[in-house]
Amino acid sequence: MPGKILVVNCGSSSIKYKLFDADSLTGVAGGLLERIGSRPAVLRHEVGGTVARSEVDVSSHRQGLEIILRVLLEAEPKAIGSLKEIVAIGHRVVHGGDTFFESTVVDDKVLEALRKWARLAPLHNPPNIAGIEAARSLLPSIPQVAVFDTAFHQTMPEIAYLYAIPYELYERFGIRRYGFHGTSHKYVAQKAAEILGEPIEKLRMITCHLGNGCSITAVKNGHSIDTSMGFTPLEGLVMGTRSGDIDPSIVFYLIGEGFSPREVEDLLNKKSGLLGVSGVSNDIRDVEKEAEAGSKRARLALEIFAYRAKKYIGAYAAVLGGLDALVFTGGIGENDPLMRGMICSNMGFLGLKIDEDANGATVGRTGVISSEQSKVKVLVIPTDEELAIAEETRKHLLNH
Ligand code: ADP
Numbered sequence: 001m002p003g004k005i006l007v008v009n010c011g012s013s014s015i016k017y018k019l020f021d022a023d024s025l026t027g028v029a030g031g032l033l034e035r036i037g038s039r040p041a042v043l044r045h046e047v048g049g050t051v052a053r054s055e056v057d058v059s060s061h062r063q064g065l066e067i068i069l070r071v072l073l074e075a076e077p078k079a080i081g082s083l084k085e086i087v088a089i090g091h092r093v094v095h096g097g098d099t100f101f102e103s104t105v106v107d108d109k110v111l112e113a114l115r116k117w118a119r120l121a122p123l124h125n126p127p128n129i130a131g132i133e134a135a136r137s138l139l140p141s142i143p144q145v146a147v148f149d150t151a152f153h154q155t156m157p158e159i160a161y162l163y164a165i166p167y168e169l170y171e172r173f174g175i176r177r178y179g180f181h182g183t184s185h186k187y188v189a190q191k192a193a194e195i196l197g198e199p200i201e202k203l204r205m206i207t208c209h210l211g212n213g214c215s216i217t218a219v220k221n222g223h224s225i226d227t228s229m230g231f232t233p234l235e236g237l238v239m240g241t242r243s244g245d246i247d248p249s250i251v252f253y254l255i256g257e258g259f260s261p262r263e264v265e266d267l268l269n270k271k272s273g274l275l276g277v278s279g280v281s282n283d284i285r286d287v288e289k290e291a292e293a294g295s296k297r298a299r300l301a302l303e304i305f306a307y308r309a310k311k312y313i314g315a316y317a318a319v320l321g322g323l324d325a326l327v328f329t330g331g332i333g334e335n336d337p338l339m340r341g342m343i344c345s346n347m348g349f350l351g352l353k354i355d356e357d358a359n360g361a362t363v364g365r366t367g368v369i370s371s372e373q374s375k376v377k378v379l380v381i382p383t384d385e386e387l388a389i390a391e392e393t394r395k396h397l398l399n400h
Contacts, residue, residue, distance in 0.1 A: 001397065003087035004028060004080060006072075007389045008065070010091070010131030012123060013037055015064045018386040019072060019079055022087050022397070025390055029072060029079035033064050043067065048077045061127060062134035069138065088143045089135045090393030092183070092385065094124035096148030097174065101155075103147040103392040106132055110146060120174065120231070145393040152182030155223040160319075163231075177235075179227035181209045185217040186224075187388040188329045188381040193222070195366070196325060196377060204320040206313055209383065210339070211330035212240040212282065216309065218316035226319055228312055234269060237312065238305040240282030243272035245308070277301035284332050284339065306342035313343070317350055323376045326352065329383040335363050344378060351375030 018030035029047035040055035097117040118125035193200035200222035214237040228236025275282040278301035290298035353374040370378035
């Protein structure tokens, strides 16, 4: 297929982008525009190994996208000769609610649905929508494809996605588990099946996306059947700054002690997790250094992180009725043999055993880290959400 596919990921004050060759899906250029709305905003643009940083005046996502299109056209070496080369734009959209089971070409109706779900993702969907609207007005004749973090998890059964709270709250407010990181879980699950040479339809897998945000998914026959993030990305595993699972009564207790709801929200989202327990950092590398240097709280933060992940693996192995493969991805999953080792320790009862040498040697690349005898294959697979979005986007081009 001739032309290029542009993938954009709009955050509240940033736009991450990557341009792919539509045929080979190799990356051609990419970058990050940050601090939209501040003066100055900063653009880091990379093409053909050349990285350029510049300060730009950008007050909206529309202006940001205009600048990105301009640098793709004008920065040397030029990524595109004309805007006509861009045949589609793929947009990361965080919340598709229970409307979207898969990626979709955006039309007015889709935008209306996205606005509806913005209520549940007030930090994420509005910038995602702003990016789509900007792209539609700047390049009106090409398909805009929305790829949702929630879509892969729409196959979860009711027993996994319903909370045991009054059913009317689900009906009135849509309170249920949605799950996130779906694009990443789906991508690594498919890659794992390819690497194992087995049809995905026959595999029971657990995929662990461990980055700043962390989530874990039970994948049966290629479908997500349960995942640790819930109504919001706060539930589940211990994360860089998020608590993951807690007793909800802690919230009311703290409010009773004089914290405002906003302060509690902030505590659980931004001051908890690795940072909160260790008191050191949300970055696991710093926490590991401090633990190494003798900090008890840093060691505890790592142990709680590993323990929570282990609990979920046990729970999901039970839900799946056994386990064929465990997959690690995300900044920690891909790069941190120490944490992978801690999570996988004493899992012999599941038929899971790590090969220490393979684990230690597999950093930032794909590899199998289970021992020869391990019944459960353990894989490290670098995630590539932009590529996954480009693949999804191309699927829609081929269908049209
Ligand atoms: P995000 O969720 O923001 O995309 P990442 O997937 O980049 O985050 O993950 C960030 C986490 O990955 C941080 O805790 C960081 O310490 C960890 N990480 C990144 N590189 C390494 C590395 N080489 N060794 C250990 N941990 C790493």
